[in-house]
Structure formats: C-alpha cells, structure tokens
Amino acid sequence: MNHRHYYILGFVIMAAILVSAVLLNPNSDFSGTDDSGGDVINDTDPDYQPWFNSLWEPSGELATLLFTLQAAIGALVIGYFLGINKARKALDRSQEK
C-alpha cells in the first residue's frame, strides 16, 4: 500500500464513523450538545435565569447561511493552498525538462 491507499482508507473510515452514527440512530434529530448542555443545566437548576441575552440571533435560514459562510472562508484558504502546491509541482517538473 502506498500513501494514497492509506489516505483513501482514512477517508473511508471517517465516512463510516459518521454514516454509522446516522444509521444507529434512525429517529434522532441530532440536536447539538450545546443545547443538551443547556437542558442539563435546566434539570440541575430549574430556576436558573440567563442574565444576559445574545445581542442578535439569526433566524434558522440565516444561521445556516452564516455557518456556511464560516466554512467557506476556511475552505477557500485550504483550497488555495492545495492549488498553489499543485501548481508549484507542475512548474518544477516543466523546468526540469
């Protein structure tokens, strides 16, 4: 096995872990742990009142947009880097000839 095979194996394991999470919990809504944490707080201390509220809260669709924006910014940088490496390699090769 060369390194590419290991990469593929790695990606397959990653996908398998995430897919099995979904398959093992067919009826789950996969609520976030941050919210579950809030639920535990409410169970432990039902009278607790948050003393400060978020200045601004996006609606569902807007939240999706902004999360996607966050991911896109990061992915852009990583993709740019991968592209540069690829171009460098091609350039080196063409200069060797």
Add this chain to the structure above:
Amino acid sequence: MHIMEGYLDPWWCLLWTMLSAPFLVYGFYTIRRLIREDPAQKTLLALSGAFIFVLSSFKLPSVTGSSSHPTGTGFSTMFFGVGVTAVMSFIVLIFQALLLAHGGLTTMGANVFSMGVAGPFVAYMAFKTMSKAGVRTPITVFTTVFLAGIITYMTTAVQLALAYGTFSESLVSFLSVFAVTQIPLGIVEGILFTIFVDYLQRARPDLTDRVFPRRVTDES
C-alpha cells in the same frame, strides 16, 4: 463546547476571562513576531485558522444521537502551541457569538479557555512528549488532535459542573453529554489531520521541518 450566552454567573465569567487573557496577549504577540521574522509562517498560520473555521462550523452526527462541533485546534497546536491557538479560537468564537448566537460574549472567556487554552495545552504536552520519544508521526498527530478536541469538551463539562449543582454529580451529567459524544468525532478529526500532515510532509517539507524533523531512514 459553547457555553451559551448568560449561562455563567458574572464571577465565573470574570475568572475564566482572567485565565484566558494572558494566553491571548501572548498569542497575539507571538503571531506578530512570527509574521515579522519569518513570513513563511504566514502560510501555516492561515492554514491553522482555516481549519478551525471549517471544522468548528460543522455539526457532525455522533453515535450518541446528538451532534457536536469538532474544534479543529489540533493543527494550530502542533505548529504554534497554546497562545496562537487561543487567538485563533477567539476569532472564531467572536464570529459565532456575534453572528450565530452560538456561545456568547459573557461566556467568551470560558469558551476561549476550553477551546483555545485547556485543550491545546494538554495536546501540546502530549505532542512534545511523543515527538521527543520518537513516536511515529501519524500516531503523534492523531493523538494530539484527538486530545485537543476531547479535552476541550471535558473542560466545558468541568466549567459547567463547577457552576451548577453538586460538582461530582453534575460533572458526570455534563461529561456524558459533552465528552462521550465527542469521542467518535475526535477520531474523525484525528484521521483528517493525520492525512493532511502526511500530505504536507510530502508536498511541503519546507513548512513541516521545524515541527516534524525528517527521519533519516525515510524513503521517498
């Protein structure tokens, strides 16, 4: 790992802010120095931040039936240590607190502490120890990344257990919410960075040599 806005009493907010602040200041100056002295580090800094941005925006499903964010801080931790990672975490947490109502301004200190200080600190210790002991790179990378994520979530559990109910009882409840969910996600994140660091060593050894010295016996 995001403690919600208003869910920690002011004293706790103050305490965690005071514990995080020195790391942020130190990290800020480290970044400035790195950029000035060695512009090549800018690439790695950008990548560190980018991974935290991407991964912490994902809510990944876990076998426990709930979902959680990877932290993405392992990469930054290996290359730059705790201070810089604290600054990166701070940036992404500000974005999420202001634009997504995820985490909060009052709980910022506590969240920076778990994501940017405690997790990276333990992970960095493990990284240094394993590197010195000559453990193979993939195992070192996987362990470091896994620890950075899981320790972050365990820290959140401790922070909440300190603030709510009897410590030992609440700790169990909070750990079962945060830490258990994170285990499979930590494995996924660990594999991802193991692959990326391996790629980086092959494609850009000039960037990795400082942190992952090439082994003499390595082929290719």
